[in-house]
Amino acid sequence: MADEPTLDIDRHLRYWTMCLRSPLPHHYLSSDGNRMALAYFMINSVAILTPPGSGKPSPIPASDRRSLRRWVLSLQQPGGGFAGSPTLALPPGPDGVQAVDASVANLPATLFALQLLALLADDDDDDDDDNDGAAAAFDGVDRARTLRWLRRLQRPDGSFGEALKHLPGRGWFVGGGYDMRYCYIAAAVRWILRGDVQEGEPGWVDDFDTHALARYILSSQTYDGGFAGSSQEEPHAGYAYCAIGALALLDRPISGHPRPGGTLVASIRDRPGLIRWLASRQFVYLEPPEPQEDDDDDDDNDDEDNFRLPQRLSDLSLTENLRHVACNGRTNKVADTCYTWWVGGALANLGLGAELGGGVADGEAPGVLLDRAGARRFLLERMAHRIGGFSKHPGGPPDVYHACFGLAALAVLGEPGLSEFDSGLAVPARTVRVMERARAALVERDRARDRASEGDGTKRPAELAGEAVALGLAMAGKKPAWLSER
Amino acid sequence: MPPSKKGGGKGKASQASTPPPPPPLATTTTAAEDKVTSQGGATTGKPPSKESDDESDSAIGPVLPSSSTAAPTDPLPATAALPEPRTVLERTRARFAAARPYEARLIFGSRQPPPTLAEPEEPGPGLGGLKDLEPRERAAWLATRIAARIARRPALSATTTTGGAGAAELARVACGGGAKTVREAWKLVNEGSVPLRAAGEKQLLGAATAPTPASTGIARRRREGASSRGEPAPAGSLEARTIAAAEARWERRVRLACLLAESRCFRAQRERETRGVRDDRTGEPAVVTEREVVEDKRRRLEIAALRRDMAAHGSGPASRAAGKIASNPDWDDVVPVVLEEPAGALASIAYPADYAEAMSYLRAVMKANEHSERCLWLTEHIINMNASHYTVWLYRAAILFALEKPIAEEIEWLNEIALANLKNYQIWHHRHLLVENHFPSIAADPAAVAAFAASERRFLERILAEDTKNYHVWSYRSYLANKLGLFSDADELASVERMIDDDVRNNSAWSHRFFLVFSHPDRATPGAAATEPDPKAPPEMVDREVAYAQAKIRLAPQNQSPWSYLRGVLVKGGRKLGEAEGFAREFVTGLGKGEDEEDVTSTHALDLLADIYAEQGRKEEADLCLQRLGQKWDRIRLGYWEWRRRGLGTEAAAA
Known part of the structure; x- marks a missing residue:
């Protein structure tokens, strides 16, 4: 169609350059605990906007990458995992050893840190395999410790929390509530770091209970087909993405393209219900009426402003009303940029990516579960801001979270000019290739280290456990409960 | 909606609901009160605004007479009649009256003038304050106003003019009059011996009553609550302070x-x-x-x-x-660990000074693993600035347990924090942890459990009144119902039913109802999935829920929540979807019989009919439903409906 909007890539790059070059305003203070996430939104967006061969110069010069990676690594914690923000990271003590508070290491921050390290890898020299920027991307990451720490974040029911804390008189506690996001992130960190080491081989680290995690996720489907933190709560598109994404990652081969709809994803109990629920998240976005002057009664109307119902149902068959297609996160909730991504990504992870793309009004062949053209118009005409970036609601200011997931939504819908996007790991597909090579190098190093210690008989798995006890003593003054239980 | 406008609306609303109380000295008619406002606007050029009470002391400070009013030829009544003022406000008003006698007359009206003024000849019937003044007084009043302007303006231009002539000329221009006017004005001022500086009128008009637009949620709520209940002025306010x-x-x-x-x-x-x-x-x-x-x-x-x-x-x-920690002696022994951002730091934030200070002390005490009262205070201080630090909450929990603080008090404290941070989820994780540790202490006492359930429900209803679909609140509510066993609690069921009555589209409330009904331990198989039949679900309960959903669908047929609920109930009860065929057909007429005859009032009915027909093997009819959905009634989901058609495996769909 003639009047389709275009994505102004340069404008979005200007927005991200601004975010990268100057401190974020104090409105972001509530995200201080997760600056690693903010950093991921920025660097990931830049990567989405600058696919190789596009001729777009990245606002992050190659010379800066090393110092940015150093910053990420500076938040790695001695007990495994990464801190979410330098305001929480504890300084080294007088002996030069970094002070430890187990709760500083945070599960989401750890995924964002690994994604950032891969996104910020040095470019490969095309023909020189010896000078491999991708393979060096995870240099400095303590793979074994992070995987062991990850294992401790799993609860007996299979779910994951985000942080560990020793509570006086109560022992170790897995903090962070019952939240599907942590389940997804645990599966992602596992996929990024584990590799294919078999039990008993050098480099082996005990895995968490993947069956328990899958059981927990599969039991969280709700009566209407969606996914929630548990089957007893309201389903939510973000959680649905996380549930499906986690199942897909537990099944995913360690390299190459994911198997479309792996066996775990196929074992979702009510698959037709899930697809109906996901397809129901899109709705026709109708313009709100002109705001009335002196409207004092607008305090709580935000909920309806973005979710207007037609006067008559047949109005929805009128083509002029079909221009903008928004997504909400829950039934009868308002339009929000990020849900186009969560819904689109969830459908792609279900193995229905081929059903994405195309749309009704642009005359493409039917067979799409998400109205690509309408969703695209909604994002570009209603959510994109004139300074670049995307907002949460129509007419709002942009923020880094929605600006990033607006781009991710367009990328997963196949927007030309953007990087090919991996819906499972939420980074460009080329970044996943970096992760694979970086992981292989890490695993190789761990193998070599274990072989060497086997050779001279200095380090055995039992000794590693002993180290963990010592660590627990340092942190809490007592042997950690999780070790005594075994 | 930009937040600024929203804030403005709130400010306006609360201002309107709390008119400034009439000044105690002007306890006359409404007309007199009107006069107060209009004159206040006329003399200051802006409406009375909120003043910090701390500023009042200095503002009412010395009332300086102009240099030309030294002569004690005082035509005004002596201040001997002044009764001893009791409060700061009364004293301010008395001083104002002494300093601006005519304006005091204009503002307070003449029927009950401030005690410093002579009895007027006639009570003013509200025809405008100036009429109450004698011509001589009127002239003196005008002269003070003009002179006050003159007195201000030349000072501003003192740097650009050298001589007194220049200043006089400027003054003349400033007041828009000729040199003669200026001379006349000063003469009258001298004769009247009227002071030129006086207390501002805002202190006079009950300064503490106007709300400030920028304030935190808790403070605002408390203030609005107080003013709407018509409570007397708070003890710290100007009116009440002696x-x-x-x-x-x-x-x-x-x-x-x-x-x-x-x-x-x-x-x-x-x-x-x-x-x-x-x-x-x-x-x-x-x-x-x-x-x-x-x-x-x-x-x-x-x-x-x-x-x-x-x-x-x-x-x-x-x-x-x-809040400044560095100057607080309690923290003398702590060396703060200041954050130094290295080059290459990503996503740095412009931290406010208070926050940066607090975080540097937090790092120090966390490093020392200190569990003390002052650390508890520090976590509260930080949470008030940023409630989403997972580590700070876990640290707070550790301190609470180490000091063996009463958990019930912490839950009480958390209520206000939650109300001020509606979208925060760490608060709910903390509450979850508190309840996990509080419950064992009351579990053996059913009365205590019931009392705790009731107080939690009161709070949840209060917070849901502000944000009816808040995800964290509903998640916590589901957890709480499980923990305390509220499945048979009539109040819990009634509370959720009220929320559906208030907004039949509140899907959070629908989800909670499904959970209460179908997860009841007496009527549910443990571990049964939400999407599978449960033989333990009593048939009469299933019938009741089917009827409930259908009644709500009739209220708003295009509302998906009760349709999803209806399907869920049928599946749970092990029923055929076909049981709802008659009901679903109510919303569909003349399907496939042409534009004139076909009408659909709910796409969800058509969707359900498609599944019912497919269940019964009536594939052609199912296909027609899906086709019409994609072609006319739900065009944006054409791709989805076509995908469903392919799943039917009919010839029409394959074609």
Whole structure:
């Protein structure tokens, strides 16, 4: 169609350059605990906007990458995992050893840190395999410790929390509530770091209970087909993405393209219900009426402003009303940029990516579960801001979270000019290739280290456990409960 | 909707609901009150606005007469008749009346003039204040106004003009009159012996009543709550504060200022000592003696006590400054760990100074693994600035348990924090942890459990009234119902039913109802999935829920929530979808019979019919439903409906 909007890539790059070059305003203070996430939104967006061969110069010069990676690594914690923000990271003590508070290491921050390290890898020299920027991307990451720490974040029911804390008189506690996001992130960190080491081989680290995690996720489907933190709560598109994404990652081969709809994803109990629920998240976005002057009664109307119902149902068959297609996160909730991504990504992870793309009004062949053209118009005409970036609601200011997931939504819908996007790991597909090579190098190093210690008989798995006890003593003054239980 | 407009609307609304109380001295008619407002606007050029009560002391301070009013030819009545003012406001009004006699007459009306004024000849019937004044008085009043402007303007241009002639000329231009007007004005002022400076009118009009637009959720809610209940002026406000209290406060402020200055000198000296600075005259190195250290410690203890005291008696700069940790002697032994951002730091945030300070102390005490009262206070201080630090919440929990704090009190404290941070989820994780640790202490006592359930429900209803679909609140509510066993609790069911009655589209409430009904331990198979039949679900309960959903669908047929609920109930009850065929057909007429005859009032009915027909093997009819959905009634989901058609495996769909 003639009047389709275009994505102004340069404008979005200007927005991200601004975010990268100057401190974020104090409105972001509530995200201080997760600056690693903010950093991921920025660097990931830049990567989405600058696919190789596009001729777009990245606002992050190659010379800066090393110092940015150093910053990420500076938040790695001695007990495994990464801190979410330098305001929480504890300084080294007088002996030069970094002070430890187990709760500083945070599960989401750890995924964002690994994604950032891969996104910020040095470019490969095309023909020189010896000078491999991708393979060096995870240099400095303590793979074994992070995987062991990850294992401790799993609860007996299979779910994951985000942080560990020793509570006086109560022992170790897995903090962070019952939240599907942590389940997804645990599966992602596992996929990024584990590799294919078999039990008993050098480099082996005990895995968490993947069956328990899958059981927990599969039991969280709700009566209407969606996914929630548990089957007893309201389903939510973000959680649905996380549930499906986690199942897909537990099944995913360690390299190459994911198997479309792996066996775990196929074992979702009510698959037709899930697809109906996901397809129901899109709705026709109708313009709100002109705001009335002196409207004092607008305090709580935000909920309806973005979710207007037609006067008559047949109005929805009128083509002029079909221009903008928004997504909400829950039934009868308002339009929000990020849900186009969560819904689109969830459908792609279900193995229905081929059903994405195309749309009704642009005359493409039917067979799409998400109205690509309408969703695209909604994002570009209603959510994109004139300074670049995307907002949460129509007419709002942009923020880094929605600006990033607006781009991710367009990328997963196949927007030309953007990087090919991996819906499972939420980074460009080329970044996943970096992760694979970086992981292989890490695993190789761990193998070599274990072989060497086997050779001279200095380090055995039992000794590693002993180290963990010592660590627990340092942190809490007592042997950690999780070790005594075994 | 931009937030600024929203804030403005709130401010307006609360202002309208709380008119400033009439000044105690002007207890006359409504007309007189009207006059107060209009005259206030006319004389100051802006409506009375909120003033911090701390500023009132200085504003009412010395009323300086102009240099030309030294002559004691006072035509005004003596102030001997002045009754002793009791409160600061009364004193301010008396001073105003003394300083601006005519304006006081205009503002307070003539029927009951302030005690400093002579009885007027006639009570003014509200025809405009000036009429109440005698011509002589009127002229004097006008002259003071003109003279006041003249007195201000030349001063501004003093740098550009050299001689008095220039100033006079400018003054003449400034007041828009000729040189003669200026002379006349000064003459009248001299004759009337009227002072030129006086208290502002805002102090006069009950300063503490106008709301400030920018305020935190808790403070605003408390204030709105207080004013809407028509409570008397708070104890710290200008109306209620007695002169003795105001003077005592003033003394404390002076004392505080002195202490702060001394303490600053001490710190400067200590700084000089560390840097090895030598005295300019004597050449001696700066030294801080042990005694001075002890003295400063005592000094800062007194500062902290004074600040606590002043914070307890009204807000103001003193209580705002109370958050400063570095000058608080409780924290003397802690060396803050300041954050230094290295080059290459990503996503740095412009931290406010208070926040950066608090975080540097947090790092220090967390490093030392300290569990103490002051650390508990520090976590609260940080949470008030940023409630989403997972680590701070876990640290707070550790301190609570280490100090064996009563958990019920912590839950109470958490209520206000949650109300001020509706979208925060760490708060709910914390609440979850608290309840996990509180429940064992009440589990054996059914009355205590019921009381706890009731108090939690009161709070949940309060917070859901502000944000009816808040995800964290509903998740917690589901957890709580499980923990406390609220499945048969009539109040819990009624509470959720009320929310559906209020908004039949509230899907959170629908989800909670499904959970309460179908997860009841007596009527559910443990571990049964939400999407599979449960033989333990009693048929009469299933019938009741089917009827409930259908009644709500009739209220709003295009509302997906009860349709999803209806399907869920049928599946749980092990029923065929076909049971709802008759009901679903109510919303569909003349399907496939052409544009004129076909009407659909709910796409969800058509969707359900498609599944019902497919269930019964009536594929062609199912296909027609899906086709019409994609072609007409739900075009944006054409791709989805076509995908469903392919799943039917009919010839029509394959074609």
